[in-house]
Amino acid sequence: MTQIFEKLALYFTYPFVRYALIVGVLIALCSSLFGVTLVLKRFSFIGDGLSHVAFGGMAVAAVVGVTNDMLVVLPVTVICAILLLKSSTRAKIKGDAAVAMISVGALAVGYLLMNIFSTSSNLAGDVCGTLFGSTSILTLNKIEVWASVILSVLVVIFFILFYNKIFAVTFDEDFARTAGTPVGAYNLLISVIIAVIIVLAMNLVGSLLISALVIFPALSAMRVFKNFKSVTICSAVLSVCCAALGILISILAGTPVGSTIVAADITAFFIFWIIGTVRKGVGK
Amino acid sequence: MAQIICEDVTLGYDGKAVQTGITFAVEAGDYLCIVGENGSGKSTLVKTVLGLLPPLDGRITFGDGLRAGEIGYLPQQTIVQQDFPASVREIVLSGCQGRRGFSPFYTAQDRQRAARAMERMEITDLAGRCYRELSGGQQQRVLLARALCAAKKVLLLDEPTAGLDPYVTEEMYALVRSLNREDGMTIMMISHDMTAALKYADHILHVGACPFFGAKEEYIRTDLAKKFAGEGEK
Numbered sequence: 001m002t003q004i005f006e007k008l009a010l011y012f013t014y015p016f017v018r019y020a021l022i023v024g025v026l027i028a029l030c031s032s033l034f035g036v037t038l039v040l041k042r043f044s045f046i047g048d049g050l051s052h053v054a055f056g057g058m059a060v061a062a063v064v065g066v067t068n069d070m071l072v073v074l075p076v077t078v079i080c081a082i083l084l085l086k087s088s089t090r091a092k093i094k095g096d097a098a099v100a101m102i103s104v105g106a107l108a109v110g111y112l113l114m115n116i117f118s119t120s121s122n123l124a125g126d127v128c129g130t131l132f133g134s135t136s137i138l139t140l141n142k143i144e145v146w147a148s149v150i151l152s153v154l155v156v157i158f159f160i161l162f163y164n165k166i167f168a169v170t171f172d173e174d175f176a177r178t179a180g181t182p183v184g185a186y187n188l189l190i191s192v193i194i195a196v197i198i199v200l201a202m203n204l205v206g207s208l209l210i211s212a213l214v215i216f217p218a219l220s221a222m223r224v225f226k227n228f229k230s231v232t233i234c235s236a237v238l239s240v241c242c243a244a245l246g247i248l249i250s251i252l253a254g255t256p257v258g259s260t261i262v263a264a265d266i267t268a269f270f271i272f273w274i275i276g277t278v279r280k281g282v283g284k
Numbered sequence: 285m286a287q288i289i290c291e292d293v294t295l296g297y298d299g300k301a302v303q304t305g306i307t308f309a310v311e312a313g314d315y316l317c318i319v320g321e322n323g324s325g326k327s328t329l330v331k332t333v334l335g336l337l338p339p340l341d342g343r344i345t346f347g348d349g350l351r352a353g354e355i356g357y358l359p360q361q362t363i364v365q366q367d368f369p370a371s372v373r374e375i376v377l378s379g380c381q382g383r384r385g386f387s388p389f390y391t392a393q394d395r396q397r398a399a400r401a402m403e404r405m406e407i408t409d410l411a412g413r414c415y416r417e418l419s420g421g422q423q424q425r426v427l428l429a430r431a432l433c434a435a436k437k438v439l440l441l442d443e444p445t446a447g448l449d450p451y452v453t454e455e456m457y458a459l460v461r462s463l464n465r466e467d468g469m470t471i472m473m474i475s476h477d478m479t480a481a482l483k484y485a486d487h488i489l490h491v492g493a494c495p496f497f498g499a500k501e502e503y504i505r506t507d508l509a510k511k512f513a514g515e516g517e518k
């Protein structure tokens with residue numbers, strides 16, 4: 001046991017490890033906050049599509065050779081989020097098809113671009129890293145750390161200020177609209193924020209695993225808690241713990257960060273699922 | 285002046301008309317029942333009055349100091365997601381959202397309003413319960429309490445008794461009537477239950493091929509009512 005702590009203490013003398021932990025925890029916090037809304041509004045599909053778009057953006061950024069790829073990825077993802085929302089509110093089926101088209105298209109084009117233009121000798125490694133986020137959280141530079149921190153804090157502040165509106169709009173859009181709430185504007189804002197979260201989370205778990213990071217904590221919390229506030233708080237705490245645990249384990253065991261965090265989330269889901277089932281059984 | 289005036293309104297979706305020539309006026313304190321066959325456009329009419337859908341033709345005006353956003357709405361069935369984790373208190377309180385405007389948090393006044401609405405609907409003891417675990421009748425009371433939080437003067441109810449057993453249905457009607465008589469709320473209610481419509485309402489709007497609007501007594505004398513009531517009893 002002491003050996004493990006010594007090893008951890010040693011690792012924490014490296015700034016990149018500290019950065020990874022701070023940024024990882026913040027990103028996990030943000031993504032869990034909007035999990036419930038995403039799941040219940042059936043936005044998870046869009047979230048999945050957007051993460052592929054973010055991958056495409058990343059590929060373009062790599063090819064063009066932008067030093068800070070967030071500058072490309074963020075605007076592209078936000079614009080796609082707005083387009084997807086607009087198309088999905090028009091007609092349900094067409095919206096889903098549009099999501100599939102954009103997401104698969106972005107994935108294919110992204111890979112193609114990387115394949116044709118990449119100067120790296122380890123292409124497969126690069127692609128794998130972008131998809132599964134193998135090490136990018138550990139290679140953040142100072143600017144990226146600050147950008148992530150600022151964006152995360154903004155997302156959290158937004159969530160707290162608009163908590164009641166998000167509830168109203170998620171629970172019953174039509175009712176909110178009749179009561180004079182500008183539902184369209186809030187939907188737009190929510191989807192822009194989801195885009196920001198996805199771009200942030202890409203650093204942590206890679207584009208294929210983002211949905212897991214967003215959805216698992218919310219689903220776990222919904223197994224046990226019965227009101228919106230407890231579910232939100234529980235999924236935030238859960239997500240933060242799983243992220244911290246996942247990062248620490250991956251440092252100690254040398255496993256990929258993203259998949260370790262998601263594995264922790266899955267474990268937590270099963271624990272909560274059991275708790276929920278047992279409780280229901282006892283209640284009866 | 286009447287609170288809600290519809291003049292020769294055409295209802296529909298995406299430019300395709302569902303029903304034409306709807307004309308009626310609702311005065312403060314009225315109890316209007318909207319009847320008609322399934323698919324005749326009753327829910328569409330309610331959504332159009334609420335501004336969720338644009339009228340394809342004609343005019344809807346609010347008068348007597350009523351403004352959009354001051355109408356309490358009880359949607360048909362619960363489109364509300366079945367697995368939504370929300371307590372009764374949270375849902376009722378969300379009825380105050382409209383009057384909050386851009387300010388982020390509910391005030392003590394809002395909480396009081398929600399508490400009063402819950403008391404009025406006799407669901408105070410359910411406040412901490414999870415919405416999705418309630419019975420159909422309890423869920424309707426919760427949504428009615430939420431509508432009360434939003435409403436200043438008018439309640440628009442879309443088949444509030446659908447799926448409820450006869451006893452709970454009677455309770456629901458009694459609640460709505462007391463809101464009308466004691467609290468002076470204007471009621472517009474869609475109902476497929478002709479007996480109840482004729483028992484409680486003072487005005488009837490029949491949506492269909494040959495539309496009717498007028499006082500209940502007049503409606504009873506029309507052939508329309510006899511035919512429709514006869515069908516309802518079958």
Ligand SMILES: Nc1ncnc2c1ncn2[C@@H]1O[C@H](COP(=O)(O)OP(=O)(O)O)[C@@H](O)[C@H]1O
Nearest residue numbers: 297298302320321322323324325326327328329
């Ligand atoms: N979202 C929609 N888009 C297009 N048509 C619709 C929509 N909702 C309902 N309709 C059609 O409008 C007609 C009236 O529906 P509705 O107002 O729900 O009837 P009612 O409430 O009287 O039973 C129906 O023929 C229905 O098929």
Ligand SMILES: [Mg+2]
Nearest residue numbers: 326327328360
């Ligand atoms: Mg209907």
